[in-house]
Amino acid sequence: MYCESCRRLVEGDRCPLCGKKCKRDVEADDLILVRSTSQIRADMFCDVLQQNEIPYYKQSDIGAGMAMLTGLQMESFSIFVPYSRYEEAKEISDALFSQAEEEEYDPESDSSAEMESESD
Numbered sequence: 001m002y003c004e005s006c007r008r009l010v011e012g013d014r015c016p017l018c019g020k021k022c023k024r025d026v027e028a029d030d031l032i033l034v035r036s037t038s039q040i041r042a043d044m045f046c047d048v049l050q051q052n053e054i055p056y057y058k059q060s061d062i063g064a065g066m067a068m069l070t071g072l073q074m075e076s077f078s079i080f081v082p083y084s085r086y087e088e089a090k091e092i093s094d095a096l097f098s099q100a101e102e103e104e105y106d107p108e109s110d111s112s113a114e115m116e117s118e119s120d
């Protein structure tokens, strides 16, 4: 089934996230959540989607108020694609993030790695 509130596939007839009853099956042009990630990685992902001509929808997870509350600089984004392209997008996502995700929480690792290769 498809939850119209959370934009995701749901097993059974009730969404575990919002608790709403899902009334219908997913349709080809329904938006499906592929991944939530930091802005940098979301941009990277969207670039690849664009190269593959997969339409996408990017949504900020944290509103301005929430960002102020948490004091976090790193805003999170959710990437949605139409269900008809979901499998492709998921593959791209897995390929793109399977290794990168490990380093997600160390923002300095990317830049220091670049500097090392340059100094060598």
Ligand SMILES: [Zn+2]
Binding pocket: 003, 004, 005, 006, 007, 015, 016, 017, 018, 019, 020
């Ligand atoms: Zn839901």
